[in-house]
Amino acid sequence: MILRILYKVAILFLFYIAILTFQFILFRLAFPDPTIIYLREGLGPEEREIIRRSFGLDKPLYEQYVLYITNFLRGDMGFSFLYKVPVKEIVIDRLLSTMILVMPAIATAYLAAWLIGSYMAWKRGSLVEKTVLSILTLIHSLPLFWIGLIVLIVFAVELRIFPPGGMRTPPYEAASFIDKIASIDFLYHWILPYLVLTLYIMSGPALLMRASMISTMGEDFIMTLRAVGHSERRVMRDASRYSILPLITQLGITIGLSFAGSVAFETVFSWPGIGRELVIAFNSLDYPLAQGIFAIMSLAIITSNTVADILYSYLDPRVKR
Amino acid sequence: MNTGRFISRYIGRAGQVLRIILSERTAAASLIALVSLILFGILGPLVYQVDPDAVFYRYRVSVYMVDGLRAREIYTLEGISATVSASTDRGFIFYARPVEKEDSEGSLYLVDLSHGISKPGITMLGFKGDVNSISIVNNTVILSDGGSIYMAMYSGNALSGLREVLRASSRVEGLIPTNYGIVWWDNTGRINLAMVSHNNSYSGSSVIAELGWIPKWVVDCGSWLVFVGPSGRVSVVDVESKSVKTYQPVFEDLLSAACIEGRVIVTGRYGSMAILSSDIITPVITGVVDDLVHVVPTDGGALVIGSKGSVVSIDLGTGALSVKELRGISGVKKAVMIDSSLYLLSYGAFVASLEPPSLKHPFGTNYYGKDLMAQIMVGIRMSLLIGVAVAVAVTTIGSMVGMLSGYFRGKVDSVFNTIINFVYTIPLEPFAILLAMFMRPSMTTVIIAISVLIWRTTARIIRSQAMAVASSQMVEAARALGAGHLRIIVRYILPAVLPLVLLDFASVVAYAILAEATLGFLGVSAQDTYTLGGILNQARLTGAWRDAWWWVAIPGIFIGSISLSIYMLVRSLEPIANPRVKESY
Numbered sequence: 082m083i084l085r086i087l088y089k090v091a092i093l094f095l096f097y098i099a100i101l102t103f104q105f106i107l108f109r110l111a112f113p114d115p116t117i118i119y120l121r122e123g124l125g126p127e128e129r130e131i132i133r134r135s136f137g138l139d140k141p142l143y144e145q146y147v148l149y150i151t152n153f154l155r156g157d158m159g160f161s162f163l164y165k166v167p168v169k170e171i172v173i174d175r176l177l178s179t180m181i182l183v184m185p186a187i188a189t190a191y192l193a194a195w196l197i198g199s200y201m202a203w204k205r206g207s208l209v210e211k212t213v214l215s216i217l218t219l220i221h222s223l224p225l226f227w228i229g230l231i232v233l234i235v236f237a238v239e240l241r242i243f244p245p246g247g248m249r250t251p252p253y254e255a256a257s258f259i260d261k262i263a264s265i266d267f268l269y270h271w272i273l274p275y276l277v278l279t280l281y282i283m284s285g286p287a288l289l290m291r292a293s294m295i296s297t298m299g300e301d302f303i304m305t306l307r308a309v310g311h312s313e314r315r316v317m318r319d320a321s322r323y324s325i326l327p328l329i330t331q332l333g334i335t336i337g338l339s340f341a342g343s344v345a346f347e348t349v350f351s352w353p354g355i356g357r358e359l360v361i362a363f364n365s366l367d368y369p370l371a372q373g374i375f376a377i378m379s380l381a382i383i384t385s386n387t388v389a390d391i392l393y394s395y396l397d398p399r400v401k402r
Numbered sequence: 403m404n405t406g407r408f409i410s411r412y413i414g415r416a417g418q419v420l421r422i423i424l425s426e427r428t429a430a431a432s433l434i435a436l437v438s439l440i441l442f443g444i445l446g447p448l449v450y451q452v453d454p455d456a457v458f459y460r461y462r463v464s465v466y467m468v469d470g471l472r473a474r475e476i477y478t479l480e481g482i483s484a485t486v487s488a489s490t491d492r493g494f495i496f497y498a499r500p501v502e503k504e505d506s507e508g509s510l511y512l513v514d515l516s517h518g519i520s521k522p523g524i525t526m527l528g529f530k531g532d533v534n535s536i537s538i539v540n541n542t543v544i545l546s547d548g549g550s551i552y553m554a555m556y557s558g559n560a561l562s563g564l565r566e567v568l569r570a571s572s573r574v575e576g577l578i579p580t581n582y583g584i585v586w587w588d589n590t591g592r593i594n595l596a597m598v599s600h601n602n603s604y605s606g607s608s609v610i611a612e613l614g615w616i617p618k619w620v621v622d623c624g625s626w627l628v629f630v631g632p633s634g635r636v637s638v639v640d641v642e643s644k645s646v647k648t649y650q651p652v653f654e655d656l657l658s659a660a661c662i663e664g665r666v667i668v669t670g671r672y673g674s675m676a677i678l679s680s681d682i683i684t685p686v687i688t689g690v691v692d693d694l695v696h697v698v699p700t701d702g703g704a705l706v707i708g709s710k711g712s713v714v715s716i717d718l719g720t721g722a723l724s725v726k727e728l729r730g731i732s733g734v735k736k737a738v739m740i741d742s743s744l745y746l747l748s749y750g751a752f753v754a755s756l757e758p759p760s761l762k763h764p765f766g767t768n769y770y771g772k773d774l775m776a777q778i779m780v781g782i783r784m785s786l787l788i789g790v791a792v793a794v795a796v797t798t799i800g801s802m803v804g805m806l807s808g809y810f811r812g813k814v815d816s817v818f819n820t821i822i823n824f825v826y827t828i829p830l831e832p833f834a835i836l837l838a839m840f841m842r843p844s845m846t847t848v849i850i851a852i853s854v855l856i857w858r859t860t861a862r863i864i865r866s867q868a869m870a871v872a873s874s875q876m877v878e879a880a881r882a883l884g885a886g887h888l889r890i891i892v893r894y895i896l897p898a899v900l901p902l903v904l905l906d907f908a909s910v911v912a913y914a915i916l917a918e919a920t921l922g923f924l925g926v927s928a929q930d931t932y933t934l935g936g937i938l939n940q941a942r943l944t945g946a947w948r949d950a951w952w953w954v955a956i957p958g959i960f961i962g963s964i965s966l967s968i969y970m971l972v973r974s975l976e977p978i979a980n981p982r983v984k985e986s987y
Contacts, residue, residue, distance in 0.1 A: 092820070092823075096823075096824050096827060099824060100827075100828075104836070107836070107837075107840045108840065110840070111840035111841070218966065218969065218970070219962070219966060221969070222912070222916070222962055222965040222966040222969050223958065223961070223962040223965075223966075224916055224919045224920050224923070224935075224958065224961060224962075225920075226920055226923055226938075227919070227923075227938065227954070227958040227961065227962075230938075230942075230947060230954050230958070231954065231955065231958070234947070234948065234951055234954065238948045238949075245948075334826070337827065338829055340829075341829030341831065341832050343831070344831035344832060344835065344920075344924060345831065345920045345923050345924055348923075348924065348942075349942075356831065356832070359832055359835055360835065360924055362839075363835045363838065363839050363924075363925075363926075364925070366839070368839070371835070371836060371839055372836075374832070375832050375833075375836050378829060378832055379827060379828065379829075382827045382828075382829065383827045386823075386826070386827055
């Protein structure tokens with residue numbers, strides 16, 4: 082078992098290096114001479130050379146590559162052009178902002194998906210099931226950011242019940258992240274994106290749960306349970322327990338990808354998460370920030386997937402990959 | 403070769419599939435919806451021939467009352483194009499003609515504001531020909547169509563007695579009634595005076611000055627007239643002695659002037675202003691950038707009105723200057739002060755910005771006055787193009803990888819599996835942003851970004867099917883007969899996975915359209931054409947999404963309808979293609 086975990090961790094490490102390598106290649110392909118980004122007009126060749134040396138660009142390519150990888154592995158992701166502070170500081174704060182929105186939404190959504198999916202399979206063919214199924218399919222085939230826009234137009238612009246985005250009403254002062262979120266005002270800003278996100282995240286797994294439950298209900302042991310004389314409610318409870326495995330696999334993937342935030346959704350709600358920060362970095366051509374964000378997102382996703390993988394093998398002993 | 407037999411067999415299959423689709427209600431409805439959406443995008447432009455890049459204008463004449471920092475619209479006429487105007491002590495007069503109807507007769511409109519803003523008195527009088535200059539003093543309106551000078555009386559609530567009073571010897575460019583008679587100038591800059599002869603009729607014009615340039619504006623200062631015009635030219639003409647004094651300040655084009663307590667304020671383009679007293683001309687720095695079009699005298703000073711809503715108030719005693727900017731107003735031409743309220747007249751061709759859906763623009767217009775239906779038609783085509791391009795790439799890579807790892811298993815499978823696991827850890831939106839940052843946002847960037855990440859799902863689906871076929875007795879038998887790997891894959895595995903590949907192709911198109919919408923919304927997609935996501939991105943960037951629901955709702959409805967109809971179609975075909983596989987995107 083320990084050997085298996087070690088193997089997984091080694092793969093994790095390999096994936097992370099692969100991501101960093103990809104970034105390095107992309108960066109060097111786009112900018113054969115990266116000092117161009119740092120230079121404003123009017124700098125002579127000597128000053129350029131000094132800058133080149135200070136960034137280690139006078140060294141051979143493989144040394145640069147090794148330096149790049151080791152710096153990232155040490156957590157040194159450079160300085161943001163835009164904020165003039167280390168990228169690490171920004172990334173951690175934004176990642177927390179994303180988590181505080183996405184994690185509760187995922188938890189609620191999967192719980193609801195489990196219940197709703199089982200109920201739909203149980204009441205298959207009824208009017209309620211058909212309606213819920215249509216609504217879920219509809220939500221599933223709409224872009225999340227667009228749902229966010231429409232919800233904002235209705236609830237924030239027209240009805241004015243909710244704020245039109247952001248995490249707090251400016252101006253506000255907060256010494257730390259905890260300070261920032263420990264207020265009613267935060268909750269007031271949080272509730273609308275949370276609800277929209279929950280509804281959206283729920284649609285996929287609920288459909289999955291329904292399908293899984295329907296196939297479970299066709300299995301022999303359900304007939305046995307019925308034949309033994311268990312109540313229909315009891316039978317359904319058992320069936321829904323057996324059908325939960327695909328949902329858990331999906332949950333692992335969703336949690337992993339949640340570390341990337343939802344870029345467009347955060348942009349719509351002006352939520353200062355890691356996804357929106359990436360858009361800011363994109364628009365202001367803040368290359369170190371963008372690379373740092375992408376590296377951290379990937380690391381979080383890879384780690385989370387590995388953890389989910391290991392946990393899954395405990396949950397379902399049949400899995401031996 | 404049996405290629406022909408292959409193809410004919412698949413055409414036969416396609417007919418079979420179509421029959422099955424049409425026999426099921428949901429599937430048939432989805433197919434019909436999808437086909438009509440595609441036709442809307444492809445054939446729509448043949449019927450609805452509107453250029454998606456064309457800017458639409460709306461002609462309008464409006465009267466505003468200035469209320470603090472706001473300009474309150476009190477009277478608006480839509481669909482008429484005004485050409486000349488003048489202000490009187492009671493309101494405004496302008497000449498306008500309908501835009502839609504060709505060759506229609508124009509009218510003189512007189513807006514009387516002296517009865518209060520609740521009921522502006524509007525008087526109309528039809529006039530044949532193009533009015534190119536107009537002026538009003540007390541109750542007398544004089545105007546010209548270039549060839550003749552006409553006069554009308556304004557009494558009670560009606561304009562009446564329009565008659566020709568003078569046939570000019572050269573083309574009339576502008577005119578003003580004075581105590582001596584009508585002063586008018588022609589297109590060579592010659593200033594003429596037509597005097598009243600008898601019975602209120604005018605005869606014979608005499609030249610009083612030769613300016614050599616065409617004035618833009620003239621102001622009557624009693625015994626002398628001040629003409630202003632291009633390149634900051636100012637000429638003072640004494641009507642009685644017929645003497646001319648010309649100033650040449652270093653200025654932009656001058657547009658307006660006013661006499662106030664023996665001094666003359668001249669104003670012009672880009673906020674230029676100067677004060678003329680005896681021989682000295684003093685430039686005034688206003689700090690505003692719009693064209694200063696009209697000067698309204700006040701007690702001891704003046705209000706200078708800019709075309710985009712600046713109001714510069716100047717005190718001639720102290721020289722003090724204050725500026726306010728009225729919001730949401732443009733095309734201001736004239737102003738008037740009645741009972742200490744300031745009224746503005748604005749007209750012109752205004753960009754038809756953010757017009758809600760109407761018969762002319764079924765999906766409304768965007769912030770830039772462009773037609774959204776035409777843009778959405780382009781957007782549907784581009785989205786489909788991106789969807790199909792992605793699907794071709796994804797199903798090709800995905801099914802190859804899937805077949806290879808499903809057939810060979812072992813080492814091949816585990817290598818591909820590791821790659822697939824790796825690809826699963828890359829989030830789409832951030833990946834596309836990073837790619838666009840280094841490659842530049844374009845359709846290619848979007849296609850690459852989506853394709854590189856999505857083939858993994860196809861590969862997994864195809865792998866499990868290929869695995870099942872590879873372990874079948876049929877393949878075993880073929881292998882026993884000495885068939886090579888290539889032959890087995892082409893002859894046995896490929897036909898078996900093909901229905902799944904085709905089904906997956908459709909799913910990928912839907913997924914790619916949704917993904918493109920998101921990426922386009924983030925500004926990662928094509929910048930030189932319209933995609934459904936790009937249209938939404940513009941709504942976000944201009945901030946108009948708050949007000950213009952049609953700009954947000956309609957593109958989204960199209961995105962949703964296309965992907966929904968594909969999903970429904972795929973779902974109803976799934977049991978036919980393969981009852982075993984239930985993988986969802």
